[in-house]
Amino acid sequence: MVRFAEIVKDAQLRLAMLALGVMMLIIVADVTLRYVFGSPIHGAYDVVEVSLLVFVFHGLSACFFARQNIVIDLIDNIVPLRVTHALVRFSDLLTVTLLAVMIWAMISPASQAFEYGDKKLELGLKLWVLWTIAIAGLACTLFCALGALAKPVVTSHGGERM
Numbered sequence: 001m002v003r004f005a006e007i008v009k010d011a012q013l014r015l016a017m018l019a020l021g022v023m024m025l026i027i028v029a030d031v032t033l034r035y036v037f038g039s040p041i042h043g044a045y046d047v048v049e050v051s052l053l054v055f056v057f058h059g060l061s062a063c064f065f066a067r068q069n070i071v072i073d074l075i076d077n078i079v080p081l082r083v084t085h086a087l088v089r090f091s092d093l094l095t096v097t098l099l100a101v102m103i104w105a106m107i108s109p110a111s112q113a114f115e116y117g118d119k120k121l122e123l124g125l126k127l128w129v130l131w132t133i134a135i136a137g138l139a140c141t142l143f144c145a146l147g148a149l150a151k152p153v154v155t156s157h158g159g160e161r162m
Contacts, residue, residue, distance in 0.1 A: 005147025008140050009065045016059035023051035043123040053130055057137030061144035064095060067154075085153045092149040099142040106135050 030044040041047075063069055067088070076084050110131030118127040 002147050002150050005065060005144045005150075009061045009144045009147075012058040012061045012137065012140055012144075016055045016062075019051040019054035019058070023048050023055065026051070046120045046123040046125060049120075050125070050130060050133075053134055054137070057134045058140070060137070061141040064099075064141055065144040065148050067092075067148055069095070088153045089149070092145065095145045096142065096149060099138060099145055103135055103138050103142065106131065106138070110135060 026041065026044050026047050030041045034040040075087075110128055113126075113131055114128035119125060120127065120130075
């Protein structure tokens with residue numbers, strides 16, 4: 001499971017990097033064309049918005065798989081190692097639980113966007129597609145968080161390397 005979660009994490013990380021690259025290129029091209037030629041790129045705002053959605057929701061898995069979320073280690077040096085390990089496991093369980101709650105909370109607005117046929121203004125992209133991309137990204141992130149739960153706890157400060 002850990003190996004497959006690592007493969008999913010790597011695929012999502014590549015997708016997030018691609019989305020970031022697209023976002024940067026479209027912004028540079030749009031600003032350049034707008035100020036040099038007075039002709040902005042039609043739909044640039046929507047493309048940047050979709051790229052940001054892909055970047056955020058597919059970039060999270062690398063953070064959760066490597067356990068590199070923000071950690072404040074106030075008591076790590078005071079309590080025994082066994083307690084630190086238990087706290088890391090509790091954190092992993094809490095992460096999995098909250099990711100599952102987030103996915104569950106996103107399903108209702110996604111289905112409403114599908115039912116009502118809402119679209120983006122400039123490109124006419126259906127909003128349910130964006131919700132599907134976000135939910136799929138969070139589902140893969142949840143799987144990667146489960147992979148982190150299956151990994152042994154590393155007590156070195158600073159997390160693991162991505």
